[in-house]
Amino acid sequence: MITDRGDWTIARVPAHSTAMAAAPLPLLDATWLAHRYDPGHDAFHLRRVPRETHRAATFLTDEYLPEDSAAPLVVRRAEARAAAPAPAPLHWIFHSAFCCSTLLARALDRPGAAMGLKEPAVLNDLIGWRRRGDPGPDLATVLDDTLTLLARPFAPGEAVVVKPSTIANGFAPAVLTLRAESAALLLYAPLATFLGSVAKKELEGRLWVRTLLTGMLDDGLARFGYAPRELLALTDLQVAALGWLGQQRLFTELVERFGPSRVRTLDSATLMARPREALAALATLYRLRFDDAALDAIVAGPAFTRHSKFGNAFDAAARAAEHRDAAALHAREIEVVVRWAGEVAETFGIALAAPAPLLG
Numbered sequence: 001m002i003t004d005r006g007d008w009t010i011a012r013v014p015a016h017s018t019a020m021a022a023a024p025l026p027l028l029d030a031t032w033l034a035h036r037y038d039p040g041h042d043a044f045h046l047r048r049v050p051r052e053t054h055r056a057a058t059f060l061t062d063e064y065l066p067e068d069s070a071a072p073l074v075v076r077r078a079e080a081r082a083a084a085p086a087p088a089p090l091h092w093i094f095h096s097a098f099c100c101s102t103l104l105a106r107a108l109d110r111p112g113a114a115m116g117l118k119e120p121a122v123l124n125d126l127i128g129w130r131r132r133g134d135p136g137p138d139l140a141t142v143l144d145d146t147l148t149l150l151a152r153p154f155a156p157g158e159a160v161v162v163k164p165s166t167i168a169n170g171f172a173p174a175v176l177t178l179r180a181e182s183a184a185l186l187l188y189a190p191l192a193t194f195l196g197s198v199a200k201k202e203l204e205g206r207l208w209v210r211t212l213l214t215g216m217l218d219d220g221l222a223r224f225g226y227a228p229r230e231l232l233a234l235t236d237l238q239v240a241a242l243g244w245l246g247q248q249r250l251f252t253e254l255v256e257r258f259g260p261s262r263v264r265t266l267d268s269a270t271l272m273a274r275p276r277e278a279l280a281a282l283a284t285l286y287r288l289r290f291d292d293a294a295l296d297a298i299v300a301g302p303a304f305t306r307h308s309k310f311g312n313a314f315d316a317a318a319r320a321a322e323h324r325d326a327a328a329l330h331a332r333e334i335e336v337v338v339r340w341a342g343e344v345a346e347t348f349g350i351a352l353a354a355p356a357p358l359l360g
Contacts, residue, residue: 025075025083030115030160033060034080034149035072037125039136044080044122044149045072051154055109058102059119059165077137081145088153091286092184093163094172094254096247097212098197099189099268105163107279107303113289115154119165122146127168131218143171144178159288166212169250170219176258183285184258186251186265186354191244191341193268195334196326198240206236213243222246224344237333241341245350255356265354274359275299281358 028046033054036045047068049060057064075083093116095101105116126146130139151160164171176182189197198205213231216222224242231239255263264285271278276299283290290298298304327334345352 025079027085028075028080028083028149028152029085030152030154032073033120034122034146035060035065035120037077037122037129037142037146038074039129039134039142041074042077042137042142043074044077044146045074046080047072051109051111051115054115054117055106057118060117061119061121061124077142077145081148084148085152087148087151089159089287090147090151090179090182091159091161092172092175092182093161093187094169094184094251095163095166095187096169096189096194096244096251097166098194099187100271101163101187103303104185104187104271104282105161107298107301108161108288109303110288110290110294110298111155112157113294114159114161114286117150117160117162119163120150122150123162123164123168123171127170127215127219131215140174140178143174147175147179157289159286161286166247167215169247170216170221172250172254173257176254176262183262183287184254184264185282185285185358186254186263187268187271188244188247188251188265188354189268191241191352192327192334192338194244195237195240195337196330198237199330199333200322200326206240209236209240209243213239213246216243216246221250224348235333235337237330237337238340241337242344245341245345245348248345248352248354249348249350251354252351255354260356264356264358266358267353270357270359275304277359285358 031048031050032046033049034044035047035049037043038045047065048070049057049065053066054060057066093101093104102118105118108114108116123146126139126143129136136142150162153160172184176184188194198209201208213222222242224245226234226242234242251265255265264281266278276295279290279295279298282288283295342352344350
């Protein structure tokens with residue numbers, strides 16, 4: 001049963017799908033993905049997902065993971081945590097969508113150094129559970145155990161970098177508090193580019209930004225004083241701009257609360273113009289072992305030369321041309337909404353360029 005939508009569908013976990021695993025469990029290595037969480041039974045659904053499947057999947061959701069004839073391993077939360085190996089360093093890419101976040105998570109798949117987890121569905125489950133207000137165990141404790149399961153390394157010495165879906169950004173303060181050693185990159189597209197991406201996706205993109213803003217209102221991340229009737233009167237791109245501004249305000253609050261030694265920001269235009277510098281700075285933030293040869297290989301590799309979602313050849317020039325086409329087609333609407341959003345940002349003291357940039 002579908003109960004909410006954000007970047008991707010949030011569905012209730014089927015409570016009757018399979019039986020609980022018998023204890024004691026063997027050590028649950030990183031190939032056992034903590035895929036879903038069922039608050040009714042306080043249990044994780046684990047799926048066998050080897051590294052190659054992680055690499056090939058656009059996102060770690062049912063839509064993109066290959067069909068598996070085997071039922072998931074359903075393990076009570078306490079038992080799953082007890083069976084997890086020692087955690088790896090855990091870091092984050094929080095993003096406001098359409099900003100090369102999937103590209104960056106793919107780039108961090110470097111055996112021996114790091115592995116990027118792309119939008120694990122289990123975090124969507126926790127957000128959906130919180131928004132519905134369903135009964136269950138203490139959310140902070142469940143989130144803490146979820147972080148332990150996400151932090152299982154694929155190889156000795158590796159870090160894990162999680163790129164949640166945008167709908168999970170409301171968890172950012174909690175996860176950075178629960179894991180004091182974690183660092184986070186806050187990634188966003190310039191507003192005009194973001195609006196062009198929304199418009200380019202036509203009906204799907206325009207519906208998505210309305211659903212996103214609804215969730216942000218539930219999470220207290222879109223406090224702009226609009227009554228429900230006033231929000232309904234806004235155009236699709238105005239709604240998109242309010243969501244973007246809410247993310248920018250959250251990013252500023254995260255930098256102020258946790259400091260630039262742990263939290264830095266980056267816009268997608270800078271990432272694509274200076275990919276090697278951005279990766280080197282990100283490796284420093286995350287304390288990853290990326291030497292010059294590794295940086296050169298990543299920039300020349302598929303993350304920066306192929307489309308993150310479709311796999312076709314797609315480099316920085318192709319990306320820029322796509323954005324130009326979208327901007328030209330919707331130029332008047334984007335121009336009007338950018339001007340309006342600037343006035344909203346000024347009223348609420350929101351910086352259009354986030355503080356503590358990763359690159360000077």
